[in-house]
Amino acid sequence: MLKLLGLLLTAAGAAGVGFSAAAGLSRRVRTLRDLLGALELMEREIAFQLTPMDELFARLAQRTPEPAGAFFARCRRGLSSLGERSLSQIWRQALTEVSLGLDAQTLDTLAGLGDLLGRYDGEGQKEALEQARLQLCQDLRRAEEDQAQRGHMYRVLGLTAGAFLVIVLL
Numbered sequence: 001m002l003k004l005l006g007l008l009l010t011a012a013g014a015a016g017v018g019f020s021a022a023a024g025l026s027r028r029v030r031t032l033r034d035l036l037g038a039l040e041l042m043e044r045e046i047a048f049q050l051t052p053m054d055e056l057f058a059r060l061a062q063r064t065p066e067p068a069g070a071f072f073a074r075c076r077r078g079l080s081s082l083g084e085r086s087l088s089q090i091w092r093q094a095l096t097e098v099s100l101g102l103d104a105q106t107l108d109t110l111a112g113l114g115d116l117l118g119r120y121d122g123e124g125q126k127e128a129l130e131q132a133r134l135q136l137c138q139d140l141r142r143a144e145e146d147q148a149q150r151g152h153m154y155r156v157l158g159l160t161a162g163a164f165l166v167i168v169l170l
Helices: 002-049 053-063 068-081 087-097 104-116 122-169
Strands: none
Touching: 002 053, 002 068, 002 104, 002 122, 053 068, 068 087, 087 104, 104 122
């Protein structure tokens, strides 16, 4: 009985690893979609209403699901030290403190956007946001393809590895 329980736990553990890896790919896609929506809202707020950054980050933190919402909340909290640090530094620090689960290229795109926010007029910021959104759209397409291809493979490999371990241990 104890051996059977051990075999079941081994199989479930291996399957869990595969399903966890596939879930990470799904989280990445969801986070990219959330960030794209937030950047679109940001672009409209800056271009048409000239919303102050403090208010804008508060709105984004409320309207955007986690972990992107936590990123914008962290940016808003960082604005309290705006005289001592630049908005770019606050943005980059939030990128490092909040685990968004994105690849390095996407994080570089977001970091580059942070360098331009608050430095230029509304039109310049609107263009920077548009460029970042275009890049994130490409990243989203790649992430969706990755999820479709590798997500299924990770789940199958997890189940297969679990079955293999059970057979070897028998």
